[in-house]
Amino acid sequence: MAYTTLLSFCLCLLVLFHGCFAQIDLVTNHHQDQPWGQPQQPQPRHQSQCQLQNLNALQPKHRFRSEAGETEFWDQNEEQFQCAGVAFLRHKIQRKGLLLPSFTSAPMLFYVEQGEGIHGAVFPGCPETYQSQSQQNIQDRPQRDQHQKLRRLKEGDVVALPAGVAHWIFNNGRSQLVLVALVDVGNDANQLDENFRKFFLAGNPQGGVVRGGQSRDRNQRQSRTQRGEREEEESQESGGNNVLSGFRDNLLAQAFGIDTRLARKLQNERDNRGAIVRMEHEFEWPEEGQRRQGREEEGEEEREPKWQRRQESQEEGSEEDEREERGRGRRSGNGLEETFCSMRLKHRTPASSADVFNPRGGRITTVNSFNLPILQYLQLSAERGVLYNNAIYAPHWNMNAHSIVYITRGNGRIQIVSENGEAIFDEQVERGQVITVPQNHAVVKKAGRRGFEWIAFKTNANAKISQIAGRVSIMRGLPVDVLANSFGISREEAMRLKHNRQEVSVFSPRQGSQQ
């Protein structure tokens, strides 16, 4: 009976350790043959992060409600995110909501799915070039406040944030502000482990927001996540969750030159507003200003009424400037130089700036280190895709990146194929779902009847695709005889394969055979 028990235990272990040591059952059968202490059997590869056999389109798993919005996390433990080394989250910020200042140990790229807002990032050593006057309390004493540059957010913007840089976001629009973000925890810039971590500088965010939905006590987390599909909120933990709350109040008081009472306020221990707080006073972020320059097409903000610029920001530098910036940046070779003060963090993706456009098919807009140079340091890029009804995005593979795709509108079918010719994903996807296309895996997207839009985050500053069909495809590059012999088809058929689809990347829905 001990044997039976042992056997079932053995089997349970087999399941458990499958990732690491799938062949336990076999090897244990002849353990007596092993010389002690120095097993000569080759060890199996210790880790199989990307042995993906069946992907799923994913919804967020954890949701945390705050006073003025909510934060949702996709499950970091999903195989596809483990393979790609990324975390994925979504902020929904209500009107007048402020996402508290925070930073992460990994570079981040976010996309404004909906709404408008103000984004502020603080780089150490960069000048406080913006002035603002507060409307509120103006009768008391009108203070002039100086701070670092702000940028306006609106739907379609892609914003890059290097590791360790603090930022905050305020919804000054009329509707909800929705942001989806990729946090590249597998990036070299993240020297901590691959667990998501958000360091808040103020307030008392939920513990789950700080750790990306993960509980620090793993047992506790596991039991919860096995219970239900998605749990809400979380009981407030004792002690504040901002980084100041860990310091002794008297040391904090000394450091800031303030009294201990105020220092204790900074620690926000009894604050229950969460990560997104409501701006208390009826604070007005004005909509119209003195200077209008209509630089919208430049991909940059334009109107800053009371947020006047002291210096001419270089954010709208010409392309010349950008190229120079990149050059300078590279020479110094690290991610946090003085040039960061004048680097753009944001890129717009309007229809007018599409890189690929097919009036019958749709368009593709790419944001990479060529049009947003800071991405060189982040090693991330993005692709915004719009397919009209029933159009096809050319089958291709990502040569040098994973692609993490978030559906922003409509629906469509995505097929993903692994190295052994198996479809590891072949499903309809719709708004709000995330699916990872691993590096080198072949993928094709076809829009549904209502069209299909997505934002894809890619783990390379200049992610490249290699198309399988279309005018710039691999088929065009291969000699027709190689094609014919490889596929075992006639030369005429091979010629059709090479030339029938003349469009570049976005294919119109129906196409008669040409030529």
Add this chain to the structure above:
Amino acid sequence: MAYTTLLSFCLCLLVLFHGCFAQIDLVTNHHQDQPWGQPQQPQPRHQSQCQLQNLNALQPKHRFRSEAGETEFWDQNEEQFQCAGVAFLRHKIQRKGLLLPSFTSAPMLFYVEQGEGIHGAVFPGCPETYQSQSQQNIQDRPQRDQHQKLRRLKEGDVVALPAGVAHWIFNNGRSQLVLVALVDVGNDANQLDENFRKFFLAGNPQGGVVRGGQSRDRNQRQSRTQRGEREEEESQESGGNNVLSGFRDNLLAQAFGIDTRLARKLQNERDNRGAIVRMEHEFEWPEEGQRRQGREEEGEEEREPKWQRRQESQEEGSEEDEREERGRGRRSGNGLEETFCSMRLKHRTPASSADVFNPRGGRITTVNSFNLPILQYLQLSAERGVLYNNAIYAPHWNMNAHSIVYITRGNGRIQIVSENGEAIFDEQVERGQVITVPQNHAVVKKAGRRGFEWIAFKTNANAKISQIAGRVSIMRGLPVDVLANSFGISREEAMRLKHNRQEVSVFSPRQGSQQ
């Protein structure tokens, strides 16, 4: 009896988890002292990939026969490959054999051990600069086909291939074409895990070829590899193994603008030719052409009769050009720029271009990012060594790279020494064997009576060695007093140590004590 069972199970686990947790037996003895849930004992380092105590010269382990050749894989699970993070394989392509178009998620370097061939790589966005006319069917309709650049392969060539770039190889010579290849699965460019993966664009290669000899079902693989030394072939799996076979045929038809019948042909499900197929028609790859320019010494191909070039290829650019290319490439900083279109992938290693030559000893030819700039992106380099009978390659260590050595001719003795002064390898090696010299481990090679030749692949774009003996050795750089006191020898002996061997890297077999 339960205890006995448990003990033997315990012991079997000990063997199993040796890589991770070698001290299980000790720690389990006092587990009661541990507070549950939060073990305060420092965890051992989780992984000891390079704890190499005893290396072996390796032969291939898996062989897969195809219609017109065979593919052999060395065992990826070997400690030395796990430590170096590489996979190693050999293609033997018969006359008129075509290695099907494929790509891998890791950079690759291959060496032409024997024979001649044609190599085509397809970079997305690069122009179709080559024209060819097919001999076959010329009566039907002489089609002009355009495709990307080709390069001729012959014995001694080193060819570099970035991750995700598709390529194919055709044997147009008179004998078998033999290629050995290093796939640097541990390279940063590979964002998947460290398992070998080959993505075929056509045909129906064996599952084992796709996965480097690994079966996806690990249990199955393990049982097989423990049975015998090397198993042959593999039963054909159901479904095609090329990436197109994973797509739905109707979607494929739409994407290519072809009919569904042809789309199904592309999926090659019933193709049993394997990874290397015979060119069906008596296809002639001509040997003589119009333009002869005798650029052989330039390290590049010369004769392309019917494969006429439309544009002047920049492949034979002067050294000036190459330097410029490298400059340009670096500035953009990623591995897949437009400049790739004009970058050389191939470098020849004839005797005339050796970097080190000793008429009584042999020669060393280095292929690194200085003479093959694309290697900057691959972070790989190669060294071809030729030792005459009984000559010695200076004892040295690889400062910044692993060196994976494949013996191409003759035989010799190799000694490799680890940090604690133990010889982890001291054996005769011969043609066809592979041995890894890990970074910083001291190594010496001595040719046998028939001479000794090898190709070494190194995991750095500019791998450097530091010699222990010879004119540019560490001994020359150390003050004689430091030498004398370190070794506990006299100053005169130290002077002999510094100066007796005047040769640079390749030492003639016998040498009287000089000076």
Add this chain to the structure above:
Amino acid sequence: MAYTTLLSFCLCLLVLFHGCFAQIDLVTNHHQDQPWGQPQQPQPRHQSQCQLQNLNALQPKHRFRSEAGETEFWDQNEEQFQCAGVAFLRHKIQRKGLLLPSFTSAPMLFYVEQGEGIHGAVFPGCPETYQSQSQQNIQDRPQRDQHQKLRRLKEGDVVALPAGVAHWIFNNGRSQLVLVALVDVGNDANQLDENFRKFFLAGNPQGGVVRGGQSRDRNQRQSRTQRGEREEEESQESGGNNVLSGFRDNLLAQAFGIDTRLARKLQNERDNRGAIVRMEHEFEWPEEGQRRQGREEEGEEEREPKWQRRQESQEEGSEEDEREERGRGRRSGNGLEETFCSMRLKHRTPASSADVFNPRGGRITTVNSFNLPILQYLQLSAERGVLYNNAIYAPHWNMNAHSIVYITRGNGRIQIVSENGEAIFDEQVERGQVITVPQNHAVVKKAGRRGFEWIAFKTNANAKISQIAGRVSIMRGLPVDVLANSFGISREEAMRLKHNRQEVSVFSPRQGSQQ
């Protein structure tokens, strides 16, 4: 009873594998529900290296006595070192002691805590530009010896050493020479695993010195380290521990062109002097020379009496030169170019060159790739801090690096806060202790009554901090309204937070509220 046994075994496993599979107990409970062979449950993240909940200030754990000094290692298995991917050690070299020539597979940064010495590093291919005449045996035959450049060490120097470069150190001063060193085993340049390895070229160092205190036989090590706090010395192992001792003596003799008797001497098998040997002959490293140029303030050595320079060393190049060097280095893009021959390895940190100085608070001196360009290749930098009594180093976080802090003088309090606002360290530290501040974790240092000094090694060539208080802090960069709403304080309080502390990084001990 078998069940009981099994249960306790289960529990013991739970402890063991906690790092990997913390939820074993939970999952095993329902293993019957799992389909065999393909567990659909998401696997937990395989590794949690940086889940630091409670740090300790660390003393060295292993000490190895040699003939003329001792070497101490901190415990590599400590969580904080595992997280940072570093090893830490200290050499104490007695007067006339010579640390034997050796190299490591990882870049190293060391700091001269006390004493004076001579440092020699040997780069392959660099010229032997220094001449020396030995005093001893001058009657026999006055030999002129040529060797590579030397540099003088004195207290406060920071010295960088790339992976794989051999170096040696001689104490020619009047007191003990004490060096602390960070070995960045997690650096990309280290292609072996993250175990510390030191390869000695001569002598017979203790096995523990070669492996950083780790025994190769892990069982043995484990039992020892659990026994006591710190064990001394180690029985001499059989066989020499230098890399030459692993070669066959006859092959060694052939390689050097020496006789076998001398070759055997090189293997030093019966040498029991350890890693630091006494220079046998009363060797004089002269203190005064012909050429004095008073370049001390340049941060470089000046007096080389009998170590005359043949060529003008470029080590004291102007800043222009340095910039050029860096440019050249980057263009070639690898860490071992010819330019290394003229690159400085050393940087002084005198009070006069501090980057931040507050006469009432102290000073901070930074050594990074801007003033020591070789650090660009090592991806390491250093910060020397001096706080006067009761002064405060501004609370901050390291944006892009871990910071490994060694206390060199005095004592002080350090607080470190993790992402969830918990103090993972809050203790008094004193001379000789090491504490790791992980990336992005907030930290504050306050000097004790006797002042407080440290050297911090950082895992980035240009480590940046982001301050939480002070004139260049995050608070200055945030709009006052964001501050007020984030902390739930009034605008007036927010203004105090922004402006009360006007000092930059080093805060004087007491400060009345300004403004």
